[in-house]
Amino acid sequence: MRVLKETQDDKDVVCHYMERVLHCIFFLGHINKPKISPDKFLPDGQYEPFKAHFPKAFVEYDTHLPRFGPYSILLEYMVNYLKPESPVSLLNKLVAINKSLWIFEDGNTGPSSNDFMASVVAYCCVKDPDSTEVPKMVYGCSMSCKGSVQKEIMIGVSALHVWDRAISYAVYSEDHGPITFPEHVHCYAYNFNTQRAMRPCNNCVKMFVVNFHPEHQAQCHDEKWPYGNCAENESLSRLLQSDQDVRKDICIVGDNGEKLSGREEIEDMFKEKYEETTDKKVRERLAERKFKVGEELIFFTPSYSI
Known part of the structure; x- marks a missing residue:
């Protein structure tokens, strides 16, 4: 402290x-x-x-x-x-x-x-290919708490009250197509344990289509952390909340490249499908822990x- x-x-x-x-x-x-x-x-x-x-x-x-x-x-x-x-x-x-x-x-x-230290920090930015200005970086970190219930509560609270709703939707709907960001958005991550740049995990590439650095490589094991734990969520959420141009251009794209859902539809899907159940689960977990x-x-x- x-x-x-x-x-x-x-x-x-x-x-x-x-x-x-x-x-x-x-x-x-x-x-x-x-x-x-x-x-x-x-x-x-x-x-x-x-x-x-x-x-x-x-x-x-x-x-x-x-x-x-x-x-x-x-x-x-x-x-x-x-x-x-x-x-x-x-x-x-x-x-x-x-x-x-x-x-x-x-x-x-x-x-x-x-128990309160994040293992990964992520940062993202919009790189304008026609500009010589250094892009502004937006930062986020992985969930800095230990314990499955603690993480479940904090991820639920983040999805309901902190993150941009597109990030919340991606976290709770991994089977419904990733959120596609504009082509000039880039995302980086750094692992404090290895003190090296970190590739996105399998969870992140299922949730987001964005320029990850380094690029994703298939993992030989399943991640032990839940959807929503990764630093990329907080970083990309802060970018969406600070850059209206990026925010309005995100979408869900089908396998054939067709745009399936735009910004407003993504927000509506989270509200209709996941908001109530997430809120209920957070309340139950909090009550269980007095x-x-x-x-x-x-x-x-x-x-x-x-």
Whole structure:
């Protein structure tokens, strides 16, 4: 947690992201089996000072949902406020952060130090062949939580309330044709474990037609992670939410190259086929883990605005 504190002078910005990270971690600890209470995530003597500084995070972790996982929040901070010059610059900073993440002053680590770190960061952009300008990169990471139920909940929350609906549709409808992006959209991924560029998995190429770098190669085994776990989902979603030209041009194309469904039809299909069942499943899983589910799902809002 020292990462934010040591790299940003604007106190409100630091506190905004810190409070979101704390709340999300406490939420994931609450829905864990067995439960992990907030005090277990903090070094000796720091519980009361943190609680005094970020009281909402300590009160609302079992009633209010996070929209993003801990590493997605860190990545958002790094991109929006440290403004990396290039993907290489950002990745180098993240690699350095990963080596020290959750190391406290006394040398001890948190109870689940690896459970909140993403294994992959993806970034995508639109490359205009007629332009000499460096394209703007949009970033995302894989789900930064451990446990099948935790992932199911966070993927469901993302599909319902965070991702662009085309991404949500692709995640929940892998048998109905991939989402085709405009030809100038490119997508890259980096694996922190191998510290190398990462090819898209079988799941991603079933969900998206886009220029992946490196190109996909058939895997010799089935992936163990669920649809929706990959970093490409968050990255491509952020691109769709920030670039209206790309957003309006996505579609589903048949085997013969014929356009089957456009943007609005994709949104409607998610709403009609998957929205209600996904919402029901998320609520069931939350209730099973003793999260207080009301008539409406409530999301956490940090005390510090930016």
